[in-house]
Amino acid sequence: MSSNNATAPYYFVPGPSRWPMLGGVSMLVTMIGASGWVNDAAWGQVLCLVGIAAMLAVLFGWFGDAIGESEKGLYSKRIDYSFRWSMGWFIFSEVMFFAAFFGALFYARVITMPWLGDLDNKLIWPDYLPQWGNAGPAGVIDNFNTMGPFPIPTINTALLLASGVTLTIAHHALQAGKRAKTIGWLAATILLGFVFMGFQAYEYIHAYSELNLKLTSGIYGSTFFMLTGFHGFHVTMGAIMLSVVLFRLMKGHFTAEHHFGFEGAAWYWHFVDVVWLGLYVVVYWL
Structure with a gap:
């Protein structure tokens, strides 16, 4: 990302994370909502927007973790x-x-x-x-x-x-x-x-x-x-x-x-x- 600390681990492996699961669920919700939206389902638009908002929240948290790790010098x-x-x-x-x-x-x-x-x-x-x-x-x-x-x-x-x-x-x-x-x-x-x-x-x-x-x-x-x-x-x-x-x-x-x-x-x-x-x-x- 932004650092290349000489003291960084040979290859940094992050710990268990909730973000992949949450990201998958939010994408599933988004696509179900989108399919309902284009087929004029009453719930489609709301569900699609909820899924997009959830995905943005996941990206914010996930990339925030990666940025924090980078700025701490963990990335070689x-x-x-x-x-x-x-x-x-x-x-x-x-x-x-x-x-x-x-x-x-x-x-x-x-x-x-x-x-x-x-x-x-x-x-x-x-x-x-x-x-x-x-x-x-x-x-x-x-x-x-x-x-x-x-x-x-x-x-x-x-x-x-x-x-x-x-x-x-x-x-x-x-x-x-x-x-x-x-x-x-x-x-x-x-x-x-x-x-x-x-x-x-x-x-x-x-x-x-x-x-x-x-x-x-x-x-x-x-x-x-x-x-x-x-x-x-x-x-x-x-x-x-x-x-x-x-x-x-x-x-x-x-x-x-x-x-x-x-x-x-x-x-x-x-x-x-x-x-x-x-x-x-x-x-x-x-």
Whole structure:
């Protein structure tokens, strides 16, 4: 995390912890609530929000313990390697997560949609047009308009690209031992992230109220909101991670040589940036 004490244990092994069990339970509650929410169950929204709040509490306590251990000098270079491998595999799992949704979008657009519009299926659905953004062959979905790349998605792209630059500047400043400069540029990164989320919230309001575009708007609506919504969730989590790093910097944590807490959050943020570039091209332009 932030220290590399020469007197640290060869490999620090923490004692028994309640956090993994509590984290698993909170995730289970969150997903049960989310499944109920999307299926219009009366209890779904409340249960999902309770699960999210519980998960945030677990993360606060769990990472708080890890930060305390780091600041006590219990983490050697071997622990640093473990954190790096763990963060790398975590980001890889996130890559696979988004790959599944991009794969679903590809399957719907490139395989299913042309198949439904071929000559054989024309006899069943003569009014179906095999073009992306349609209401499906059954005609049971309300008409809606698709979301274009201007202006909000393009603005959000510029915001995330700028945040990647400010975060890189902050990292170089930390490596140079310039704490005040690091804090300033990191704060700018977090601000850009929250502005991004504000614009995305406005985009969703616009989609629902003016375009009649909803999660239930066929395969287009479901893939649009699943991809952009989960990305927005990742941006939110990344901004929270960077905010914790900012708070730690202001408390005097991290050194120019040892600051993986900063680096891990930065890796995650750059991953979120790259995913958005894919979303911007595939979802809004193509």
